[in-house]
Amino acid sequence: MSLSGRASLISPSPTLAITAKAKAMKAQGIDIIGFGAGEPDFDTPEHIKEEARKALQEGFTKYTPVSGIEPLKKAICKKLKKDNGLNYDPAQIIVSCGAKHSLYNAIQIICEEGDEVILPSPYWVSYPEQIKLSGARPVIVETREAEGFKLGPEKFLKEITSQTKLLILNSPNNPTGAVYSRDELLALAEIAMEKKIYVISDEIYEKITYDKVKHISIASLSPRMQDLTVVVNGVSKAYSMTGWRIGYAAGNKEIIAAMSRLQSHSTSNPDSIAQRAAGEAIEGTQEPLKEMVAEFEKRRDYLGERLNNLKGFSCQQPQGAFYAFPNISGVLGKFFRGRKIEDSSSLTGLLLDEARVAVIPGSAFGQDNYLRFSYATSMENISKGLDRIEDVVNKIN
Numbered sequence: 001m002s003l004s005g006r007a008s009l010i011s012p013s014p015t016l017a018i019t020a021k022a023k024a025m026k027a028q029g030i031d032i033i034g035f036g037a038g039e040p041d042f043d044t045p046e047h048i049k050e051e052a053r054k055a056l057q058e059g060f061t062k063y064t065p066v067s068g069i070e071p072l073k074k075a076i077c078k079k080l081k082k083d084n085g086l087n088y089d090p091a092q093i094i095v096s097c098g099a100k101h102s103l104y105n106a107i108q109i110i111c112e113e114g115d116e117v118i119l120p121s122p123y124w125v126s127y128p129e130q131i132k133l134s135g136a137r138p139v140i141v142e143t144r145e146a147e148g149f150k151l152g153p154e155k156f157l158k159e160i161t162s163q164t165k166l167l168i169l170n171s172p173n174n175p176t177g178a179v180y181s182r183d184e185l186l187a188l189a190e191i192a193m194e195k196k197i198y199v200i201s202d203e204i205y206e207k208i209t210y211d212k213v214k215h216i217s218i219a220s221l222s223p224r225m226q227d228l229t230v231v232v233n234g235v236s237k238a239y240s241m242t243g244w245r246i247g248y249a250a251g252n253k254e255i256i257a258a259m260s261r262l263q264s265h266s267t268s269n270p271d272s273i274a275q276r277a278a279g280e281a282i283e284g285t286q287e288p289l290k291e292m293v294a295e296f297e298k299r300r301d302y303l304g305e306r307l308n309n310l311k312g313f314s315c316q317q318p319q320g321a322f323y324a325f326p327n328i329s330g331v332l333g334k335f336f337r338g339r340k341i342e343d344s345s346s347l348t349g350l351l352l353d354e355a356r357v358a359v360i361p362g363s364a365f366g367q368d369n370y371l372r373f374s375y376a377t378s379m380e381n382i383s384k385g386l387d388r389i390e391d392v393v394n395k396i397n
Contacts, residue, residue: 006133009129009132009133010129010132010133011128011129013125013364018345018348018349018352018358018360018361019036019358021349021352022034022036022352022358025352025356030356031356032352032356032357032358033356033357033358033377033381033384033385033388034357034358034377034381035357035358035359035360035372035373035374035375035377035382035385036358036359036360036372036374037374037376037377038174038242038374038376039236039237039240039242039376040237040240040242040292040322040376041376041377041378042240042288042292042295043240044239044240044241044244044277045239045240045281045284045285045288045289047280047284047285048239048241048277048280048281048284049277050280051276051277051279051280051284052273052274052276052277054276055272055273055276055277056273060272060273060276061272061273062272063268063269063272064269064270064272064275065269066260066263066264066268066269067093067094067095067256067259067260067263067269068093068094068095068248068269068270068275069095069272069275069276069279070090071279072095072275072276072278072279072282073090073093073095074090075279075282075283076088076093076095076248076250076282077089077090077093078282078283079282079283080231080250083206084217084219084220084231085217085220086217086219086220086226086231086250088250091253091256091257092250092251092252092253092256093248093249093250093256094248094249094256094259094260094263095246095247095248095269095270095275095278096246096247096248096249096259096263096267096270097245097246097247097267097270097271098234098236098245098246098247099202099204099232099233099234099236099247099248100126100247101245101247101263101267102232102234102247102248102249102259103126103127103130103200103202103232104130104133105249105259105262105263106200106230106232106249106251106255106259107130107131107133107134107136107166107200108133108134108262109255109258109259109262110134110165110166110198110200110230110255111131111134111135111136111165111166112134112135112136113135113136114135114136114137114163115134115135115136115137115163115164115165115166116136116137116138116139116161116163116164116165117131117136117137117138117139117164117165117166117167117168118139118141118151118156118159118160118164118166118167118168118197119131119138119139119140119141119168120141120142120143120150120151120168120169121140121141121142121143121365121366121367122143122149122173122175122176122325122362122365122366122367122370123140123168123170123365123366124170124174124175124202124365125364125365127168127170128140128366131168136165136166137163139159139164140366141155141156141159142366142367143155145316145327148178148316149173149176149178149316149325150178150180150184151169151188152184152187153187153188153190153191156188156191157191160191160195160197164195164197165197165198166197166198166199166200167188167192167197167198167199167200168199168200168202169188169199169200169201169202169218170202171185171201171202171203171215171216171320172205172206172208172209172215172318172319172320172321173205173320173321174205174321174323175323175325175360175362175365175370175372176316176318176323176325177300177316177317177318177319177320177321177322177323177324177325178318178319178320179209179213179215179319179320180216180218181216182216182221185216185218185221186221188218189218189221189222189225192225192228193222193224193225193228196228197228198228198229198230199218199219199225199228199229199230200229200230200232201217201218201219201229201230201231201232202232203215203217203231203232203233204232204233204234204236204237204247205237205238205320205321205322206233206238207237207238207289207293208237208238208292208293208296208320208321208322209293209319209320210293210296210297210300210318210319210320211319213319213320215320217229217231219231219250227252228252229251230249230250230251230252230255231249231250231251232247232248232249233247233248233249233250234246234247234248235247235278235281235282237321237322238281238289239281239288239289240292241274241277241278241281244271244274244277244278245270245271245274246270246271246274246275246277246278296322296375296376298379299322299375299379299382300317300318300322300324300375302379302382302383303324303373303375303382303386304317304318304324306382306386306390307324307326307373307386308326309390310326310386310389310390310393311330311331311393311394311396312328312329312330312331312334312393312396313326313327313328313330313331313393314326314327314330315327322374322375322376323372323373323374323375324372324373324375325362325365325370325371325372325373326370326371326373327369327370328344328347328362328369328370328371329369331347331393331396332347332369334396334397335396335397336350336354336392336395336396337395341396343361343363343368344361344362344363344368344369344370344371345361345363347361347371348360348361348371350392351389351392354392355385355388355389355391355392356388357385357388357389359371359372359373360372360373360374
């Protein structure tokens, strides 16, 4: 069988093996505690579900415009103005089947064969694959824990070539929880504007920040920067609506129009009922969101303290999202009952086998000396899972 060259570019997910093994163990009745979830464990708020029921009862079940219904696009424009200080009109908005879909569309429209895309690591696992599928080349720029896992202007400038087309920024970040400050973004924006480099700003975790840290959109720094930026966001994380599959992008009219043309030949419109629900999420009460973030903050504090007390582990306090990214350098090269811990994947395998706990290896995000823990699970699970991990880690020598 002969497949396309494009198909060969897609790498298998580094998390597949451990995820498949965890599922198989669960199917055998083994009690597995998972720290891998990339979605809130809370239910979608009731007022949002009620709007979906209302849409269904009204027969709002047909095709909608490809780029989304006008009321939702207007609600997104109001949100971007209120929350981010960004002025857009509905023609500059596209609603897609999740933020991942918006990202894919934007990368496909901006990039082509021979282009280079600067991608800070640690990065979300789908960015490199989406870049490769566009024909462009991901230029991975490693950020350091000592720098707060943030791309600085010196590193950004050093990696720019005549082929550089795009920078992808994710703040708050998955997997580190890092949030860029206004000054940090200004330094990057000045370079992007000078070199005429597009920016995709993935802001899907915007609403989940802690310690009074404020999310800033790089697009808000100047009209010129706004014109170079595609802002990507959605309702999945903030409103616990991952399965509803509604994301959106805001940007230059030409880019958004091209994304709409691409979407018209791939998925057509996003789900009609979910669009109505998303509008209610954005414009309705935000109290459930506040309660969710408060609970996440409690879990973050507890998880961080426990991780920092594990032998060989250290963990920076995340400022946003719902992930911790502990450094495991202190256990690498050591042994558990003759089993050598060579890298993040071997440690995740060990924790699954011996502690019955599933975590994600840092190699999936481009940095092998780390693990990713999601605290989008109950405090009971977090406590029990860490007890198990501690028991195993204490036997490593």
